[in-house]
Amino acid sequence: MLHMTQHKIYWIGGSPCSGKSSIAEKLASEYDLTYYRCDDAMDRHFARCRPDRHPVMHKLKSMNSGQLFSRPVQEQVEDELAFYREEFAMILEDIRELPAGRPVLAEGAALLPEKVCAVLEAPHLGVWIVPEKEFQLAQYSQRSWVGDVLKDCRDPEEAFANWMERDIRFAKIVAGQAAAYSFKLITVDGSSDLTANIATVKEHFRLDTFGTEQS
Numbered sequence: 001m002l003h004m005t006q007h008k009i010y011w012i013g014g015s016p017c018s019g020k021s022s023i024a025e026k027l028a029s030e031y032d033l034t035y036y037r038c039d040d041a042m043d044r045h046f047a048r049c050r051p052d053r054h055p056v057m058h059k060l061k062s063m064n065s066g067q068l069f070s071r072p073v074q075e076q077v078e079d080e081l082a083f084y085r086e087e088f089a090m091i092l093e094d095i096r097e098l099p100a101g102r103p104v105l106a107e108g109a110a111l112l113p114e115k116v117c118a119v120l121e122a123p124h125l126g127v128w129i130v131p132e133k134e135f136q137l138a139q140y141s142q143r144s145w146v147g148d149v150l151k152d153c154r155d156p157e158e159a160f161a162n163w164m165e166r167d168i169r170f171a172k173i174v175a176g177q178a179a180a181y182s183f184k185l186i187t188v189d190g191s192s193d194l195t196a197n198i199a200t201v202k203e204h205f206r207l208d209t210f211g212t213e214q215s
Contacts, residue, residue, distance in 0.1 A: 007034075008103040009095065010205055011120065013111030014129035015171035017139045018188045023129070023198050024107035031207055034098055038091060038108025045090045056082040066152050069159035069166075076166040081173065084110040092119065109170070113177035127204050128178040129197070130171040132189040137164060 010033065014020045021037065028035035049057040056079055060068070068076070087110050095104055113128060120126045131139065140146060146160070153159035178185040184204050186197060202208065 007095065007098065007100065009119075009121070009125065010103065010105045011111055011116050011126040012105065012107040012129065012201070013113065013116060013126070013174065014109060014186075015131060015136075015174055016109055016167055017136045018129040018131040018171075018186075019194055019197055020107055020129045022194055023201050024105055026198050027202060027205070027207065028105045032102065033105040034102045036091075036095055036098065036104055036106040038087075038106070038110040041091065041094055042087075045087050048090065049086070054086040057086050064152050065149050066154055066159065069150075069153060069162045070155075071162075073162050073165045073169065076162065077169045077173070080166065080170055081112070084112050085115065088112070088115040109174075113174065113181050113183055117181050117183075123183065124204055124206055127184040127186060127201055128174055129186045129188060129201075130175050132187060133168050135188055135190050136167060136171070138190075140164065 010027075012020050012024050021039075024035060024037070027033065046057065046061040049061065051058040060079060060083060091106070091108075091110060095106060098104060111128075113126075116126055147156075150156040150159050150163075175185055175187070177183075186200060188197065192200075
């Protein structure tokens with residue numbers, strides 16, 4: 001295992017539209033954790049990326065949504081995985097620089113099981129959450145900002161279909177990686193509400209013993 005920081009770190013990875021951000025926000029607030037949201041750091045990471053060290057990040061940062069989603073879906077999936085692999089070192093640097101004294105809750109799709117496994121101190125400190133296909137499609141259809149993302153696309157309907165298929169395939173890969181490492185995986189299909197999913201993650205993280213449990 002790589003040495004990380006003096007922080008205790010909880011990891012929530014997974015795929016978009018699974019509720020992982022809402023779960024992280026609730027737990028960070030309830031237990032006074034430093035919430036590190038990977039999506040919030042992306043612009044900073046784009047600004048720091050170098051073509052020799054981060055070729056995929058450098059390529060994608062100049063693409064608009066039309067260019068991103070008009071490509072073959074498998075190419076989009078492979079680039080997304082490569083992007084997160086390149087970005088992970090930046091995420092670790094960010095976490096190392098956080099003020100000491102409070103545990104950290106890191107959350108984001110960028111937290112691939114294959115990368116986190118090298119820094120995960122104990123299996124109960126990591127969880128991955130992915131949505132079922134039907135749940136993902138239903139949730140995205142309710143998000144008002146989707147139209148803004150697709151407004152510059154030549155064919156918004158085709159771009160949206162590609163986007164959804166990309167995320168569906170990505171979720172399957174994340175689930176496969178989590179299973180390969182015997183990590184905790186939660187699959188969201190709507191049968192359990194957000195409150196129940198928060199309780200599941202809280203139990204897995206052993207947060208009911210927060211402040212007394214050290215391992």
